[in-house]
Amino acid sequence: MRGMRELPPPEKRIEDYLVRRIAGAGRAYGFEEYEAPVLEPLELFAAKSGSELAVEQSYNFVDKGGRELIMRPELTPSLARMVAAAGELAYPVRWMSFPVCYRYEKPQRGRVREFMQFNLDILGASGLEADLDVILVLRRIMLGLGATGERFSIRYSSRELASAVLERAGLDPSETPLAFKIIDKHDRMSREEWEDWAVQEMKGVAAADAVIRLASCSNLGSPWLRSIAGDSPAYSEMVRFSGMLESAGVTEARFEAGVVRGLDYYTGVVFELMDTGGENRRAICGGGRYDDLVGLFGGQRVPGVGFGLGLLTLQLFLETYGLLPAELSSSHPADLFLAVYSEGQRDFAVKLAERLRDSGVSVELDITGKSVSKQIRTADRKSIRFVAVVGPDEAGTGELTVKEMATGRETACREEQVAGLVGR
Amino acid sequence: MRGMRELPPPEKRIEDYLVRRIAGAGRAYGFEEYEAPVLEPLELFAAKSGSELAVEQSYNFVDKGGRELIMRPELTPSLARMVAAAGELAYPVRWMSFPVCYRYEKPQRGRVREFMQFNLDILGASGLEADLDVILVLRRIMLGLGATGERFSIRYSSRELASAVLERAGLDPSETPLAFKIIDKHDRMSREEWEDWAVQEMKGVAAADAVIRLASCSNLGSPWLRSIAGDSPAYSEMVRFSGMLESAGVTEARFEAGVVRGLDYYTGVVFELMDTGGENRRAICGGGRYDDLVGLFGGQRVPGVGFGLGLLTLQLFLETYGLLPAELSSSHPADLFLAVYSEGQRDFAVKLAERLRDSGVSVELDITGKSVSKQIRTADRKSIRFVAVVGPDEAGTGELTVKEMATGRETACREEQVAGLVGR
Incomplete structure (x- = not known):
C-alpha cells in the first residue's frame, strides 16, 4: 500500500x-x-x-x-x-x-x-x-x-512569549489556541491568503495585527516586540536562552517568533529544524x-x-x-562468498564455513549447487568483497585461494588466516 | 494496555x-x-x-x-x-x-x-x-x-512426509489441513483429550490412527513409519536431511514426525525450537x-x-x-557525569562537555542546578561509572578530577586524557 x-x-x-x-x-x-x-x-x-x-x-x-x-x-x-x-x-x-x-x-x-x-x-x-x-x-x-x-537552521521561540504578545494585543486567552494554529500554518500558503485568513479568524484588528507581526518577527531586538512584550518574563527568558545558545557556540539556531509548533501540549520554548x-x-x-x-x-x-x-x-x-x-548502496554483510565446486565438497564446505564464522568472518556459502561461474556471478551481484572456491584441492589441503573481487588480487592462505585477510 | x-x-x-x-x-x-x-x-x-x-x-x-x-x-x-x-x-x-x-x-x-x-x-x-x-x-x-x-532442541519433520503417511492411511487429501491442525495442537492438551478429538474429527479409524501415531513418532527408523512411507520421496528426503544435520555437527536437532507447524503455507521441511x-x-x-x-x-x-x-x-x-x-540491568550510556558546582561555571561546563563528546566520551551534564551532592547522588542512581565536578578551580585550570564510582579512585587529568581514562 x-x-x-x-x-x-x-x-x-x-x-x-x-x-x-x-x-x-x-x-x-x-x-x-x-x-x-x-x-x-x-x-x-x-x-x-x-x-x-x-x-x-x-x-x-x-x-x-x-x-x-x-x-x-x-x-x-x-x-x-x-x-x-x-x-x-x-x-x-x-x-x-x-x-x-x-x-x-x-x-x-x-x-x-x-x-x-x-x-x-x-x-x-x-x-x-x-x-x-x-x-x-x-x-x-x-x-x-x-x-x-x-x-539547516534551528528556529526557536516560546509559546509563553507568543501568548504574552497576543494577550497584550487584546486577544482573549480562549483564542490563543486558534491564534497558534494560524501562526503555525503561516508558511503553508501564500502570504496574502494567509493574512486574509488571520484577519478573518481573529476578532479585532489589534489581535490580527499581532498574529501577523508575530509570524514574521525574527529579531528579539525588534522595536515592535520590545514595545509590546519587552517587560514580560517570557521575553527575558528568550533573551537569556538566546545568550545561552550563543555562549555554547550554537550558531545554527536563531529566534523566530513565528515558530509555535502544532501540538497542543507545548507550554514554553518551541523549536524546529528546517532546510x-x-x-x-x-x-x-x-x-x-x-x-x-x-x-x-x-x-x-x-x-x-x-x-x-x-x-x-x-x-x-x-x-x-x-x-x-x-x-551504503552496495555494502553487503558477508565478507566472503564460499563457492562449492561440486557436491563432493559440500560437507567439507559447510564445516569450513562454520569454522570461519566462529573466527568472526561473515560467510555466505553457496546453497544452489549451480556451476562455479554462476555462483561467482551471484557473489559479484551481491557486491560481496571476497570469494573463495572449495574444490577437491581445497578440501584435501585445507588451503584456500581468496580473491578480492574489486582488485582481482588472489591470496593463498590457510583458513586461520582468512579473518585477518578480510579485515576481521 | x-x-x-x-x-x-x-x-x-x-x-x-x-x-x-x-x-x-x-x-x-x-x-x-x-x-x-x-x-x-x-x-x-x-x-x-x-x-x-x-x-x-x-x-x-x-x-x-x-x-x-x-x-x-x-x-x-x-x-x-x-x-x-x-x-x-x-x-x-x-x-x-x-x-x-x-x-x-x-x-x-x-x-x-x-x-x-x-x-x-x-x-x-x-x-x-x-x-x-x-x-x-x-x-x-x-x-x-x-x-x-x-x-533447547530443534525438532524437525516435513509436511510432505506427514502428507504421504496420511494419504497412505486413506485420508482424503482435502482433510490434510484439518489433520495438520490436530497434529499441531497435540501438546496443547492432555493426551487423552487430544486423542478423543483426533478420533472424533478424522473420518475412519486408519486415518485417526495415523494422526495419533504421527504425533508421537520421533524416530526416522520406526518400523511403523518405514512400513507406511519408507518408499516415499519425502521419507528419503528426511533421511538425507537428517544426515546433513549430523554431518554439519548439529547435535541439537532431532526428527519429530509430530512437528507440522500451524501456518497454512508450509510445503516441505518444518521445524521448531523448544525448551x-x-x-x-x-x-x-x-x-x-x-x-x-x-x-x-x-x-x-x-x-x-x-x-x-x-x-x-x-x-x-x-x-x-x-x-x-x-x-544489562545497570549499564548506562554515559561514561561520565559532569557535575556543575555553581552557575558561574555553567558556560565553561557546557563547552567542556561538548569537547569531551567530540573526543568520544559520553557525558551527562547536570542541568538541575541542585547542590553538588544531590547531583552526584543522581549520577550514582543512574550507575554512571565516572563523575567529575566542575568548580571554579577546574574552570580556571582546565584540570579535572575524575572519580570512578565503583572504586572511589580519583584521577587528576587534563580534558584530553578523559577519553583514555574512561576507556574510549
Missing part, C-alpha cells in the same frame, strides 16, 4: 545508518532508549496532541473488545504516561526512542502514512539548561551527518517544552522538553545535499 | 542485546535486513497464513477509505509479496527482519498482543542446503546466547519451507524457507536458565 514503510535492504541500510548515527549522538549526552506501544487508547491522543491529529489524521478503530484504539500518530503522550506510571525514576530522565508512527494522510514527498521518527526527551528538569541540552543533541546529530549551518534551501519545506524536526503533560496522568507534575525528528524528512534533506555515504 | 510492548530502558536493553546478537548471527551467514509494513490489506493474511490467525486472532479494521486492513500477525506473506514485486534480485536472497507483530489474544506468560520477532528467510533456493543453512543460523543464535543442546525443560512450553521459534507462497503474487515461482523467532519467548527461556548478562 502507498505510504507504508517497506524497505528492501538498500533502503533499510540507509535507515540503519541514520538510526546508528542519531542514537550515537543521543548516547553522547547520556540518553537511554525505551520503547512504547504502537496501539494506544484513542483518548490518550485526543486529549493531549489535539483532535485534528488524533481523530481526523490518524488510523483509529474499535477493537473486538469494544475499545477505541489509535495507531500512535506521535510518541510524547505515551512517554508522559510511562513516566507518570513509573514511580521512582532518577530525574532528570533522559530517554530516547525510534517509534514507528502512523498518520492517515495523503502520501506526498516527505509525508507518508507509516514512518519512523526519533524522539528525545528530558523529563524532570524545568530550566532552560535542559532546553539547551536537547538542542545540542539535535545539532550534534546534524553535524555528525555532515550537514552544516548553511544547510535553509527551498527543496524540503517540511520541518525535519519539531520540539519544545511541555511542563503540564505528565501531570495530566495523575501524580506529580514533571516538566518535560524534547523533540521528534522524522527519519524520512532527514533522509530527503541529506540526499538533497549529497550527504549520504555512497558505500 | 495489557500485552503491549512498553519497555523502559532496562527492558529495552535486554531486547537490544537480543537483537544485536541475533542480527550478528544472521550477518555471519550473509543475511541482509529489510523492513515491511505493519499495516497490510487483510486479504494478504486471510488467504496465506490461515483464517484463524488472520481474522479471529488479529487486529483488523476498516480504514477511513473503506479498506479492510490488518496489523500483521506475522511477516512471511509481506516478505513474499515484496520479493514477488522486486523484479531483479540476486538469488538466493537472504533476508532478515525484526518485525513488531500483533495478535488479538488473551495475554499470558510468553504470549502478548504486541511483540517483536525475528524473521530470517532464504528465497530462490529449493534444496535442503538452504533448509540446513537457516537451521545453522538458528543454532548459532542459541549457542551465541550461551544456551546449549541440553537446554527441553518444562517451564517454557511455547515454541521459541517455528519455521519451514514454503515453495508456493511467492508464486501466489503472480510472476515466477520462488521457493522459500525460513523461520520466525519470538524475542519475548527467547528472553523467558534465557531468564529461566540465567543466561542474560547481569550487566
Whole structure:
C-alpha cells in the first residue's frame, strides 16, 4: 500500500545508518532508549496532541473488545504516561526512542502514512539548561551527518512569549489556541491568503495585527516586540536562552517568533529544524517544552522538553545535499562468498564455513549447487568483497585461494588466516 | 494496555542485546535486513497464513477509505509479496527482519498482543542446503546466547512426509489441513483429550490412527513409519536431511514426525525450537519451507524457507536458565557525569562537555542546578561509572578530577586524557 514503510535492504541500510548515527549522538549526552506501544487508547491522543491529529489524521478503530484504539500518530503522550506510571525514576530522565508512527494522510514527498521518527526527551528538569541540552543533541546529530549551518537552521521561540504578545494585543486567552494554529500554518500558503485568513479568524484588528507581526518577527531586538512584550518574563527568558545558545557556540539556531509548533501540549520554548534551501519545506524536526503533560496522568507534575525528528524528512534533506555515504548502496554483510565446486565438497564446505564464522568472518556459502561461474556471478551481484572456491584441492589441503573481487588480487592462505585477510 | 510492548530502558536493553546478537548471527551467514509494513490489506493474511490467525486472532479494521486492513500477525506473506514485486534480485536472497507483530489474544506468560520477532528467510533456493543453512543460523543464535543442546532442541519433520503417511492411511487429501491442525495442537492438551478429538474429527479409524501415531513418532527408523512411507520421496528426503544435520555437527536437532507447524503455507521441511525443560512450553521459534507462497503474487515461482523467532519467548527461556548478562540491568550510556558546582561555571561546563563528546566520551551534564551532592547522588542512581565536578578551580585550570564510582579512585587529568581514562 502507498505510504507504508517497506524497505528492501538498500533502503533499510540507509535507515540503519541514520538510526546508528542519531542514537550515537543521543548516547553522547547520556540518553537511554525505551520503547512504547504502537496501539494506544484513542483518548490518550485526543486529549493531549489535539483532535485534528488524533481523530481526523490518524488510523483509529474499535477493537473486538469494544475499545477505541489509535495507531500512535506521535510518541510524547505515551512517554508522559510511562513516566507518570513509573514511580521512582532518577530525574532528570533522559530517554530516547525510534517509534514507528502512523498518520492517515495523503502520501506526498516527505509525508507518508507509516514512518519512523526519533524522539528525545528530558523529563524532570524545568530550566532552560535542559532546553539547551536537547538542542545540542539535535545539532550534534546534524553535524555528525555532515550537514552544516548553511544547510539547516534551528528556529526557536516560546509559546509563553507568543501568548504574552497576543494577550497584550487584546486577544482573549480562549483564542490563543486558534491564534497558534494560524501562526503555525503561516508558511503553508501564500502570504496574502494567509493574512486574509488571520484577519478573518481573529476578532479585532489589534489581535490580527499581532498574529501577523508575530509570524514574521525574527529579531528579539525588534522595536515592535520590545514595545509590546519587552517587560514580560517570557521575553527575558528568550533573551537569556538566546545568550545561552550563543555562549555554547550554537550558531545554527536563531529566534523566530513565528515558530509555535502544532501540538497542543507545548507550554514554553518551541523549536524546529528546517532546510535553509527551498527543496524540503517540511520541518525535519519539531520540539519544545511541555511542563503540564505528565501531570495530566495523575501524580506529580514533571516538566518535560524534547523533540521528534522524522527519519524520512532527514533522509530527503541529506540526499538533497549529497550527504549520504555512497558505500551504503552496495555494502553487503558477508565478507566472503564460499563457492562449492561440486557436491563432493559440500560437507567439507559447510564445516569450513562454520569454522570461519566462529573466527568472526561473515560467510555466505553457496546453497544452489549451480556451476562455479554462476555462483561467482551471484557473489559479484551481491557486491560481496571476497570469494573463495572449495574444490577437491581445497578440501584435501585445507588451503584456500581468496580473491578480492574489486582488485582481482588472489591470496593463498590457510583458513586461520582468512579473518585477518578480510579485515576481521 | 495489557500485552503491549512498553519497555523502559532496562527492558529495552535486554531486547537490544537480543537483537544485536541475533542480527550478528544472521550477518555471519550473509543475511541482509529489510523492513515491511505493519499495516497490510487483510486479504494478504486471510488467504496465506490461515483464517484463524488472520481474522479471529488479529487486529483488523476498516480504514477511513473503506479498506479492510490488518496489523500483521506475522511477516512471511509481506516478505513474499515484496520479493514477488522486486523484479531483479540476486538469488538466493537472504533476508532478515525484526518485525513488531500483533495478535488479538488473551495475554499470558510468553504470549502478548504486541511483540517483536525475528524473521530470517532464504528465497530462490529449493534444496535442503538452504533448509540446513537457516537451521545453522538458528543454532548459532542459541549457542551465541550461551544456551546449549541440553537446554533447547530443534525438532524437525516435513509436511510432505506427514502428507504421504496420511494419504497412505486413506485420508482424503482435502482433510490434510484439518489433520495438520490436530497434529499441531497435540501438546496443547492432555493426551487423552487430544486423542478423543483426533478420533472424533478424522473420518475412519486408519486415518485417526495415523494422526495419533504421527504425533508421537520421533524416530526416522520406526518400523511403523518405514512400513507406511519408507518408499516415499519425502521419507528419503528426511533421511538425507537428517544426515546433513549430523554431518554439519548439529547435535541439537532431532526428527519429530509430530512437528507440522500451524501456518497454512508450509510445503516441505518444518521445524521448531523448544525448551527441553518444562517451564517454557511455547515454541521459541517455528519455521519451514514454503515453495508456493511467492508464486501466489503472480510472476515466477520462488521457493522459500525460513523461520520466525519470538524475542519475548527467547528472553523467558534465557531468564529461566540465567543466561542474560547481569550487566544489562545497570549499564548506562554515559561514561561520565559532569557535575556543575555553581552557575558561574555553567558556560565553561557546557563547552567542556561538548569537547569531551567530540573526543568520544559520553557525558551527562547536570542541568538541575541542585547542590553538588544531590547531583552526584543522581549520577550514582543512574550507575554512571565516572563523575567529575566542575568548580571554579577546574574552570580556571582546565584540570579535572575524575572519580570512578565503583572504586572511589580519583584521577587528576587534563580534558584530553578523559577519553583514555574512561576507556574510549
